[in-house]
Amino acid sequence: MGRAILVVDGSSVAQAVLRSYLRKELMEAEVDIAATGEQALQLLEARQEPFGLITTALQLPDMDGLDLCLHIRQSRRHGRAPVVVVSSDADERLKRGGFQAGVTEYFDKSRGIEALGGFIKEFVQRSPGYVGRVLYVEDSRTASAWGCRAMVRQGLDVEHVTSAEMAMQRLNEADSGLPDLVVTDYFLSGKATGEDLLRYVRQECRCSPQELPVLVVTGNSHSGRHAEVLHRGANDFIEKPIIEEILIARIRSLLMVSQTFATMRRQSEAMRLMAFSDSLTGTRNKRYLLDFGEEFMADRKGSVVVLLNDIDHFKHINDTYGHLTGDRILEAIGRLLRGMFPESEGHLVARFGGEEFVTLLGATAPDEGLQAAEKFRHALSELHPEGIKVTTTVGVADTERHGTDLARLIAMADEALYQGKTAGRDRVHCALTEPLELV
Numbered sequence: 180m181g182r183a184i185l186v187v188d189g190s191s192v193a194q195a196v197l198r199s200y201l202r203k204e205l206m207e208a209e210v211d212i213a214a215t216g217e218q219a220l221q222l223l224e225a226r227q228e229p230f231g232l233i234t235t236a237l238q239l240p241d242m243d244g245l246d247l248c249l250h251i252r253q254s255r256r257h258g259r260a261p262v263v264v265v266s267s268d269a270d271e272r273l274k275r276g277g278f279q280a281g282v283t284e285y286f287d288k289s290r291g292i293e294a295l296g297g298f299i300k301e302f303v304q305r306s307p308g309y310v311g312r313v314l315y316v317e318d319s320r321t322a323s324a325w326g327c328r329a330m331v332r333q334g335l336d337v338e339h340v341t342s343a344e345m346a347m348q349r350l351n352e353a354d355s356g357l358p359d360l361v362v363t364d365y366f367l368s369g370k371a372t373g374e375d376l377l378r379y380v381r382q383e384c385r386c387s388p389q390e391l392p393v394l395v396v397t398g399n400s401h402s403g404r405h406a407e408v409l410h411r412g413a414n415d416f417i418e419k420p421i422i423e424e425i426l427i428a429r430i431r432s433l434l435m436v437s438q439t440f441a442t443m444r445r446q447s448e449a450m451r452l453m454a455f456s457d458s459l460t461g462t463r464n465k466r467y468l469l470d471f472g473e474e475f476m477a478d479r480k481g482s483v484v485v486l487l488n489d490i491d492h493f494k495h496i497n498d499t500y501g502h503l504t505g506d507r508i509l510e511a512i513g514r515l516l517r518g519m520f521p522e523s524e525g526h527l528v529a530r531f532g533g534e535e536f537v538t539l540l541g542a543t544a545p546d547e548g549l550q551a552a553e554k555f556r557h558a559l560s561e562l563h564p565e566g567i568k569v570t571t572t573v574g575v576a577d578t579e580r581h582g583t584d585l586a587r588l589i590a591m592a593d594e595a596l597y598q599g600k601t602a603g604r605d606r607v608h609c610a611l612t613e614p615l616e617l618v
């Protein structure tokens with residue numbers, strides 16, 4: 180969902196309160212305010228990126244909020260934006276009319292403008308199942324026209340197919356990504372049925388009910404078979420004739436399931452990345468290198484060259500310019516290494532200790548590795564991070580001459596580094612060809 184919010188309200192007080200509340204609470208969100216329906220339509224027309232949320236008062240100076248909602252639903256760019264109607268008189272009639280107009284949610288204005296701000300904040304942060312991609316499998320022309328209309332009216336992104344085979348094919352297209360939800364008729368006229376589709380989703384695609392929920396549409400004459408539908412892997416079912424509001428409520432609750440699952444997966448991936456990266460330099464950390472370095476080397480075709488570099492006289496730099504400046508220098512060196520030896524090109528850079536980095540150069544011959552080390556040493560000596568001349572000494576070992584044990588390779592590069600330091604620093608030193616006897 181986009182982060183931009185459009186607030187449509189004729190009251191200048193409400194506009195001012197909401198603007199300041201949202202600026203404070205949702206700093207990264209872009210908030211547009213329109214005083215009239217006409218202004219709102221102009222803003223919609225002018226904006227290329229879809230809004231993440233639109234709120235409108237029910238009574239606008241020039242337009243009814245529900246009419247505005249109908250206009251929004253017809254918009255190609257903004258037709259899927261959740262629309263919240265703010266009103267103090269949301270009676271049943273209004274709720275019914277609103278549903279038909281594609282209103283996503285109501286907010287009772289009598290709760291106050293600050294409470295509305297809180298509602299918007301929650302809405303934007305939680306994205307509670309109001310938007311999403313639905314793969315809709317229905318072979319009946321009349322039923323599917325009705326179903327598509329009902330879902331599109333609520334701002335859902337609907338992909339309609341007429342057979343289970345087509346749905347399977349669609350799920351197989353890696354480029355299109357998975358939908359957030361499948362809504363399928365159980366009894367389809369093709370060779371494959373809803374039951375086959377369920378088996379495909381759960382067994383072939385290995386999608387759990389959290390990852391890809393399936394809502395099955397059954398005929399009312401099959402009420403004895405609902406347990407079977409659930410056993411086959413459906414999250415829920417709905418009987419024909421379908422009541423639109425129930426369909427939408429079920430869809431929303433299942434979208435919440437898949438979207439919460441996707442959020443959790445994103446968060447755990449972010450945490451995994453954090454656990455393996457060095458926050459100061461943006462490189463991998465020592466733990467990652469030790470856990471995955473061997474695997475990294477085994478995956479590379481050809482030899483791997485190990486560079487171990489240590490900044491020269493870094494204590495002196497810290498003592499002279501301060502620890503914070505030292506940190507920024509480390510950051511700049513991390514950036515330089517990542518830029519020169521990117522993971523996308525098959526290399527791995529890790530901060531190994533305080534001012535030490537290990538770089539694994541994938542598919543690199545020993546002489547190329549030495550050249551790369553020299554290039555890096557030279558680049559750093561020219562970099563002048565924070566306006567300070569910084570040099571480094573690099574120890575080099577490689578799998579071709581020094582074996583494939585990572586700990587041993589690092590120890591050999593370390594020995595070479597030590598020799599480079601003793602020989603005067605700011606140089607590249609290659610490990611001995613004879614392996615060291617490690618104690």
Ligand SMILES: Nc1nc2c(ncn2[C@@H]2O[C@H](COP(=O)(O)OP(=O)(O)OP(=O)(O)O)[C@@H](O)[C@H]2O)c(=O)[nH]1
Nearest residue numbers: 489490491492493494495497502503505506533534
């Ligand atoms: N600013 C900063 N300094 C660090 C960090 N980690 C380690 N250091 C400093 O790095 C310095 C390393 O000093 P030494 O091991 O004596 O080595 P050196 O002064 O670089 O001298 P040589 O390696 O022999 O050229 C110490 O002063 C540490 O405090 C860090 O994250 N930030």
